[in-house]
Amino acid sequence: MATIYQVSELAGVSLATVSRVMNNNARVSENTRNKVLAAMEQLGYRPNSIAQSLASNRSNSVGILVSELHGPFYGEMLSGIENECRAAGKHVIIAAGHSEEASEKDGIEFLISRSCDALILHVEAVSDEYLIKLANGNMPIVLINRFIPQLADNCISLDNELGGYLATKQLLQQGHTQLAYMAGPMWKSDAKDRYHGHLRAMAEHGLSFNPALLAEGDFQDSSGSACMQQLLAKGLPFSALVCANDEMAAGAMEVARAHGLNVPQDLSIVGFDNLILARYIYPKLTTIDYPIGEMGRMAARWVLKNIYQQQALQLKNIFQPVLVCRDSASAIAAG
Amino acid sequence: MATIYQVSELAGVSLATVSRVMNNNARVSENTRNKVLAAMEQLGYRPNSIAQSLASNRSNSVGILVSELHGPFYGEMLSGIENECRAAGKHVIIAAGHSEEASEKDGIEFLISRSCDALILHVEAVSDEYLIKLANGNMPIVLINRFIPQLADNCISLDNELGGYLATKQLLQQGHTQLAYMAGPMWKSDAKDRYHGHLRAMAEHGLSFNPALLAEGDFQDSSGSACMQQLLAKGLPFSALVCANDEMAAGAMEVARAHGLNVPQDLSIVGFDNLILARYIYPKLTTIDYPIGEMGRMAARWVLKNIYQQQALQLKNIFQPVLVCRDSASAIAAG
DNA sequence: TTGAAAGCGATACCAT
DNA sequence: ATGGTATCGCTTTCAA
Numbered sequence: 001m002a003t004i005y006q007v008s009e010l011a012g013v014s015l016a017t018v019s020r021v022m023n024n025n026a027r028v029s030e031n032t033r034n035k036v037l038a039a040m041e042q043l044g045y046r047p048n049s050i051a052q053s054l055a056s057n058r059s060n061s062v063g064i065l066v067s068e069l070h071g072p073f074y075g076e077m078l079s080g081i082e083n084e085c086r087a088a089g090k091h092v093i094i095a096a097g098h099s100e101e102a103s104e105k106d107g108i109e110f111l112i113s114r115s116c117d118a119l120i121l122h123v124e125a126v127s128d129e130y131l132i133k134l135a136n137g138n139m140p141i142v143l144i145n146r147f148i149p150q151l152a153d154n155c156i157s158l159d160n161e162l163g164g165y166l167a168t169k170q171l172l173q174q175g176h177t178q179l180a181y182m183a184g185p186m187w188k189s190d191a192k193d194r195y196h197g198h199l200r201a202m203a204e205h206g207l208s209f210n211p212a213l214l215a216e217g218d219f220q221d222s223s224g225s226a227c228m229q230q231l232l233a234k235g236l237p238f239s240a241l242v243c244a245n246d247e248m249a250a251g252a253m254e255v256a257r258a259h260g261l262n263v264p265q266d267l268s269i270v271g272f273d274n275l276i277l278a279r280y281i282y283p284k285l286t287t288i289d290y291p292i293g294e295m296g297r298m299a300a301r302w303v304l305k306n307i308y309q310q311q312a313l314q315l316k317n318i319f320q321p322v323l324v325c326r327d328s329a330s331a332i333a334a335g
Numbered sequence: 336m337a338t339i340y341q342v343s344e345l346a347g348v349s350l351a352t353v354s355r356v357m358n359n360n361a362r363v364s365e366n367t368r369n370k371v372l373a374a375m376e377q378l379g380y381r382p383n384s385i386a387q388s389l390a391s392n393r394s395n396s397v398g399i400l401v402s403e404l405h406g407p408f409y410g411e412m413l414s415g416i417e418n419e420c421r422a423a424g425k426h427v428i429i430a431a432g433h434s435e436e437a438s439e440k441d442g443i444e445f446l447i448s449r450s451c452d453a454l455i456l457h458v459e460a461v462s463d464e465y466l467i468k469l470a471n472g473n474m475p476i477v478l479i480n481r482f483i484p485q486l487a488d489n490c491i492s493l494d495n496e497l498g499g500y501l502a503t504k505q506l507l508q509q510g511h512t513q514l515a516y517m518a519g520p521m522w523k524s525d526a527k528d529r530y531h532g533h534l535r536a537m538a539e540h541g542l543s544f545n546p547a548l549l550a551e552g553d554f555q556d557s558s559g560s561a562c563m564q565q566l567l568a569k570g571l572p573f574s575a576l577v578c579a580n581d582e583m584a585a586g587a588m589e590v591a592r593a594h595g596l597n598v599p600q601d602l603s604i605v606g607f608d609n610l611i612l613a614r615y616i617y618p619k620l621t622t623i624d625y626p627i628g629e630m631g632r633m634a635a636r637w638v639l640k641n642i643y644q645q646q647a648l649q650l651k652n653i654f655q656p657v658l659v660c661r662d663s664a665s666a667i668a669a670g
Numbered sequence: 671t672t673g674a675a676a677g678c679g680a681t682a683c684c685a686t
Numbered sequence: 687a688t689g690g691t692a693t694c695g696c697t698t699t700c701a702a
Binding site for chain 3: 050
Binding site: 046047048049050051053054059061068069070071072074075076078079082083086091092093094095096110112113114115221250254257276277280281282293 | 381382383384385386388389394396403404405406407409410411413414417418421426427428429430431445447448449450556585589592611612615616617628
């Protein structure tokens with residue numbers, strides 16, 4: 001592999017000049033620039049990104065931490081980030097945090113040790129304090145799906161409360177009055193916010209929430225099934241179920257079917273996230289769209305703008321969810 | 336951030352010695368080693384991985400190219416790779432190739448320019464020749480889901496032909512004799528191999544394949560729907576359908592349902608891949624398991640063994656698919 | 671076992 | 687506009 005030195009020799013100029021044309025910002029005469037370009041071409045020169053990093057103290061890489069690499073959710077996010085970053089010539093290093101505190105910290109350490117220029121984090125287990133301290137260090141971070149007031153500018157988040165509200169509102173407008181709610185793990189802020197949205201919609205319609213119709217799951221489909229069993233076992237009537245995410249909705253739907261309930265005739269269900277699977281399950285799931293791909297993209301733009309000085313970019317911190325109507329929820333049968 | 340130089344000063348030894356204890360291979364006296372370790376500890380020293388890379392000509396990073404970051408398939412694969420790599424302290428740089436030749440080449444170039452030590456590639460559009468040439472260069476590569484005889488050792492692949500055979504065999508054993516086949520794009524080797532497996536099973540049962548019952552899709556669910564329409568439109572009877580992948584099976588199932596066909600009573604369907612969605616769709620899809628996570632893991636091990644000298648690792652190049660029985664295929668109704 | 675010193679391939683400051 | 691050169695933080699001979 002040719003080095004900058006060989007290029008400079010062939011072009012008959014100095015190292016410094018070659019470097020200048022590479023970073024084509026400095027003032028180089030049209031003439032020398034062409035000589036250098038020609039030499040590069042001839043040698044098939046490719047700059048050594050590692051040497052560049054060492055000298056410039058910039059790795060041009062951004063670290064990403066997600067909970068899991070598999071699953072229906074993070075792929076969209078990574079996709080958005082990678083797209084944006086690669087277009088800017090930055091590369092993306094990934095690690096998984098598995099929703100566990102130790103593992104998340106470990107992943108962050110790992111990314112830091114790889115000298116990333118910035119980190120995009122989708123963390124769940126780590127505390128606000130930890131993140132605040134981290135953000136006050138030298139490593140720039142941006143948080144996806146998490147809002148910390150002190151770090152507001154670094155957060156790209158969804159208005160989960162609004163989403164919860166919208167989901168419930170839809171059912172209410174379809175005439176349902178007896179609603180069950182299947183929550184995510186309440187220690188996760190998104191689960192809590194979605195639940196609060198539900199309560200707000202209920203209150204707005206003058207409905208009081210019956211705690212017996214609340215079940216708390218863990219966002220997995222298996223817990224959706226388990227929660228549905230519990231709910232059904234109580235023998236309390238409800239014509240609609242709002243689930244804090246699509247996976248639990250899928251699990252719930254399965255159990256409902258096993259109990260001879262038709263969806264949506266006997267039971268309307270609405271989910272949250274609008275995962276791919278929402279279109280695959282039967283009946284197709286009415287849900288709340290979570291624009292996670294867009295949000296990943298935005299996180300990448302944040303980095304591009306704040307770390308790599310691409311000033312022109314427009315940023316947006318909070319995204320609004322929207323309702324996606326499909327087949328799993330319908331107006332309550334008259335009478 | 337402390338440098339190796341500061342550590343050496345504090346420990347009262349030379350640079351070289353510190354370096355030796357870091358790469359704990361060289362012979363360093365227990366005594367000095369402890370002094371150095373203590374100094375590192377005290378300074379909170381973290382080696383600069385970029386400087387290490389430049390000096391050692393090793394980036395400790397492996398590049399991954401997948402077709403898409405989203406979607407139900409690649410996540411599993413990335414997950415397997417990341418796991419294995421991180422445990423070994425190597426990091427993973429990712430890029431997407433979008434199943435287009437130019438984009439795949441571009442991604443590979445990008446990864447190379449990032450000085451990866453090796454590349455793990457899941458490519459579809461690029462030619463065998465290109466890959467052979469690439470493999471003969473200085474960049475070690477391993478191919479997932481692609482078999483090229485000249486590069487056999489670098490290939491981690493699935494016996495797709497066997498998978499196609501197994502899928503069809505199952506239907507045949509359940510008594511079906513009129514089978515339709517929905518193929519993937521035949522220019523992709525996996526699509527072709529799966530189809531050949533189908534033909535072999537048919538032949539083995541003395542059944543001749545009716546070309547009118549073949550439809551070629553593009554592995555997406557929308558094409559599954561479209562192909563199903565075509566098949567139905569011909570008016571030829573068939574009691575079972577084998578699909579070259581799960582997504583098309585999902586699309587086909589939807590159309591079947593819209594035509595008033597019950598699955599599996601009126602029509603048995605089997606898929607291929609065993610994506611998560613196979614468990615979510617209704618009825619649950621009988622399919623062929625594609626251990627893509629394991630294969631990703633294996634690709635990572637290949638790199639660890641061949642590039643990073645972890646000699647102990649056991650490698651395996653070809654994986655055998657297995658049938659997963661669920662609810663979408665059943666014995667043909669008597670009479 | 672330990673140290674000295676020459677790179678690795680760029681960047682960036684200081685001259686000219 | 688261009689060149690000279692110190693520098694980034696570490697690895698790796700070669701000597702001692």
